[in-house]
Amino acid sequence: MTLLALDTASGAEPGGLLVELNKLEPQERGCRAYIVVTNKTATAYQTLKLDLILFKTDGVIGRRFAIDLGPLKPDKRTVKLFDLDATPCDQVGSFLINDVLECKTESATTTDCLASITPSSLTKAQLTK
Secondary structure, three states: OHHHHHHHHHOOOOOOEEEEEEEEEEEOOEEEEEEEEEEOOOOOEEEEEEEEEEEEOOOOEEEEEEEEOOOEOOOEEEEEEEEEEOOOHHHEEEEEEEEEEEEEEOOOEOOOOHHHEEEEEOOOOEEEO
């Protein structure tokens, strides 16, 4: 019983944060990515900063960057977007959630937010962890 209470207190609920790569949209200077985040928990997240790796269509790493998907309200679906300057959408093969750089709830910094993320994609480019 004690372990269950600790897991819930840390905010790390497996599958509690659904992160979906929803759309890649060509822009004048590159590609815009739309991310849909569904927070299926009762926890509000102030910060959810992901370490992302972009792989090109040939499997070679294109770049590494960080995005902050926060703030995230509890039991709420949210759309976030970011631009990939100088990267055409047709060169995006996949994204890897390499790690969670920072994860803060309203009450504390949590330690294992990566375990609570379930990635998916509606585009040809996959999103994995």
